Amino acid sequence: MLTVRNLVKVFNRGTINEKKALNQVQLELAPNDFVTVIGSNGAGKSTFLNAVAGNFPVDAGQIFIDGEEITRLPAHKRANLISRVFQDPLSGTAGSMTIEENLIMALRRGKTRRLRRAIGSQERNLFRSKLEQLGLGLEDRLTHRVNLLSGGQRQALTLLMATLQKPKLLLLDEHTAALDPKTAAKVLELTCDVTEQQQLTTLMITHNLDHALAFGNRTIMMHEGRVILDIRGVDRSNMTISRLLEMFEKASGSHMNTDRMILA
Amino acid sequence: MFSQIALGTTEQGLMYSIMVLGVYLTFRILDYADLSVDGSFTLGAATATSLIVGGANPWFATGLAFIVGNLAGLFTGILHTKFKITPLLSGILTMTALYSINLRVMGRANISLLGSRTIFTDFAQLPLMDEYGVFVLSLISVVFLGAVIYFFLQTELGLALRSTGDNELMIRSLGVNTDLMKILGLSISNGLVALAGSYVAQNQQFADASMGIGMIIAGLASVIIGEVLVGTSSIGRTIIAVLCGGIIYRVIIALVLQLGLAPTDLKLITSVIVIFALVSPSFRKKIVSLTAGMKGEGA
Ligand SMILES: Nc1ncnc2c1ncn2[C@@H]1O[C@H](COP(=O)(O)OP(=O)(O)OP(=O)(O)O)[C@@H](O)[C@H]1O
Ligand SMILES: [Mg+2]
Numbered sequence: 001m002l003t004v005r006n007l008v009k010v011f012n013r014g015t016i017n018e019k020k021a022l023n024q025v026q027l028e029l030a031p032n033d034f035v036t037v038i039g040s041n042g043a044g045k046s047t048f049l050n051a052v053a054g055n056f057p058v059d060a061g062q063i064f065i066d067g068e069e070i071t072r073l074p075a076h077k078r079a080n081l082i083s084r085v086f087q088d089p090l091s092g093t094a095g096s097m098t099i100e101e102n103l104i105m106a107l108r109r110g111k112t113r114r115l116r117r118a119i120g121s122q123e124r125n126l127f128r129s130k131l132e133q134l135g136l137g138l139e140d141r142l143t144h145r146v147n148l149l150s151g152g153q154r155q156a157l158t159l160l161m162a163t164l165q166k167p168k169l170l171l172l173d174e175h176t177a178a179l180d181p182k183t184a185a186k187v188l189e190l191t192c193d194v195t196e197q198q199q200l201t202t203l204m205i206t207h208n209l210d211h212a213l214a215f216g217n218r219t220i221m222m223h224e225g226r227v228i229l230d231i232r233g234v235d236r237s238n239m240t241i242s243r244l245l246e247m248f249e250k251a252s253g254s255h256m257n258t259d260r261m262i263l264a
Numbered sequence: 265m266f267s268q269i270a271l272g273t274t275e276q277g278l279m280y281s282i283m284v285l286g287v288y289l290t291f292r293i294l295d296y297a298d299l300s301v302d303g304s305f306t307l308g309a310a311t312a313t314s315l316i317v318g319g320a321n322p323w324f325a326t327g328l329a330f331i332v333g334n335l336a337g338l339f340t341g342i343l344h345t346k347f348k349i350t351p352l353l354s355g356i357l358t359m360t361a362l363y364s365i366n367l368r369v370m371g372r373a374n375i376s377l378l379g380s381r382t383i384f385t386d387f388a389q390l391p392l393m394d395e396y397g398v399f400v401l402s403l404i405s406v407v408f409l410g411a412v413i414y415f416f417l418q419t420e421l422g423l424a425l426r427s428t429g430d431n432e433l434m435i436r437s438l439g440v441n442t443d444l445m446k447i448l449g450l451s452i453s454n455g456l457v458a459l460a461g462s463y464v465a466q467n468q469q470f471a472d473a474s475m476g477i478g479m480i481i482a483g484l485a486s487v488i489i490g491e492v493l494v495g496t497s498s499i500g501r502t503i504i505a506v507l508c509g510g511i512i513y514r515v516i517i518a519l520v521l522q523l524g525l526a527p528t529d530l531k532l533i534t535s536v537i538v539i540f541a542l543v544s545p546s547f548r549k550k551i552v553s554l555t556a557g558m559k560g561e562g563a
Binding site for chain 1: 433435436
């Protein structure tokens with residue numbers, strides 16, 4: 001599904017701030033994989049997702065989706081394959097535009113934008129039924145501006161937008177970290193539902209080790225720009241958080257920086 | 265006498281509001297302060313008048329003014345998106361280059377259209393249009409262009425343009441080439457500005473190489489005045505607001521001139537209006553909190 005070979009990204013090359021954020025990252029995802037990504041601050045998790053999404057050119061390595069190389073495609077040309085939800089609820093929606101306008105832009109993800117009226121009654125019905133499934137009462141607020149919504153509502157909407165048109169790969173970067181625990185749980189539940197329903201291939205960064213083991217079928221750990229652990233199958237079902245931390249220390253030769261980490 | 269002035273002011277206001285519509289597209293929709301406007305307004309006037317003086321059909325000349333305006337916006341857009349020059353500097357570069365280009369187009373510092381055929385003299389030939397022809401033609405143009413922009417902003421392309429100004433990262437991740445959107449917006453905007461320039465020049469029957477100076481500030485002032493007075497609760501309302509803003513701005517200028525200030529003071533007055541409009545929200549908040557505080561003390 002997703003194949004990443006020897007991916008390298010160096011920020012500020014040739015300056016005193018030079019930083020090798022990705023150091024020969026290798027990863028192979030099977031269709032339908034739901035992989036949780038963990039690692040200390042600055043491990044390169046976000047950089048990895050940004051590289052896959054095409055936010056910046058990488059320095060070396062290759063990225064393939066379903067055998068098609070996308071390493072050098074700009075972000076907007078990968079949009080038909082990849083969709084994303086960011087940590088900041090503000091960054092996944094256009095606040096000055098209405099809920100239905102945001103949804104129609106997502107429904108047309110990766111397609112050519114034409115000079116034709118964007119929203120018709122057919123689309124509106126689709127949006128209403130999809131919003132109903134969120135259970136947040138947004139189905140009656142299609143023409144409200146998104147900046148009137150709460151952070152949790154906005155994040156749920158972003159998740160809906162990301163999956164309205166089935167992507168080949170869904171990238172989630174701590175997408176519940178900015179929400180209160182109850183809303184976060186709700187958004188996570190929606191995430192599970194939709195990934196199951198649509199059989200999505202997903203990469204989800206989280207700082208919650210509990211979530212990392214509870215969700216998905218596979219967990220990878222990053223450290224200093226590398227994937228240092230890849231846990232799946234029986235190994236994973238028998239995994240505990242303390243064993244995970246132990247394995248991290250062995251693999252990286254250092255303590256995991258746990259200040260932002262949620263252990264239980 | 266008075267009604268003559270009132271009519272003339274309204275006619276001018278309508279023509280300028282075409283320019284304001286263009287400024288709205290960049291300043292509000294794309295969130296891009298585009299200074300090319302000063303140059304492209306004159307460019308439209310220069311193109312139309314020199315073509316008309318050269319014997320061209322005025323309707324054709326007016327249409328061509330729109331297209332050369334498009335090209336000016338295209339140039340600014342390419343400077344910004346392809347060569348990564350800041351929005352302000354890209355606009356200044358185009359504006360400065362256009363100053364020389366406009367003089368080339370006109371061949372001299374000003375052109376008189378006295379006695380020439382213009383879109384307004386043509387329109388005045390229609391029945392009942394000898395007195396109010398300028399007003400009616402300007403009004404039709406403004407309503408038509410306002411409606412076109414309104415419907416455009418509801419299309420898929422229009423939504424992509426609006427979201428480029430709102431959340432560029434998001435709409436790029438949804439597959440829109442935001443560089444192209446910026447170029448498109450700047451191009452339409454400057455086309456409208458140049459079109460306004462060609463109307464104004466044909467109405468006043470002359471074009472002058474410096475007639476565009478300060479146009480961007482006048483445009484911003486009009487956008488802000490309209491938004492404050494009419495409101496921005498929806499796209500349709502905002503478009504009506506900025507069009508009205510263009511007319512109200514002209515009325516304010518006319519009143520100020522009636523008070524006896526010299527036309528050369530206009531730019532100063534406009535800047536004061538913009539400064540006042542930009543600081544007034546925070547200014548108003550201060551007054552409110554101040555009076556609230558005083559009431560609190562009294563209680
Ligand atoms: N645009 C950038 N310019 C320079 N350095 C960067 C940039 N983006 C990331 N880095 C650096 O690359 C390293 C990896 O950052 P990244 O954001 O990928 O970490 P992360 O694993 O997502 O961390 P966190 O858990 O804190 O989100 C960090 O040292 C960071 O400072
Ligand atoms: Mg991160």
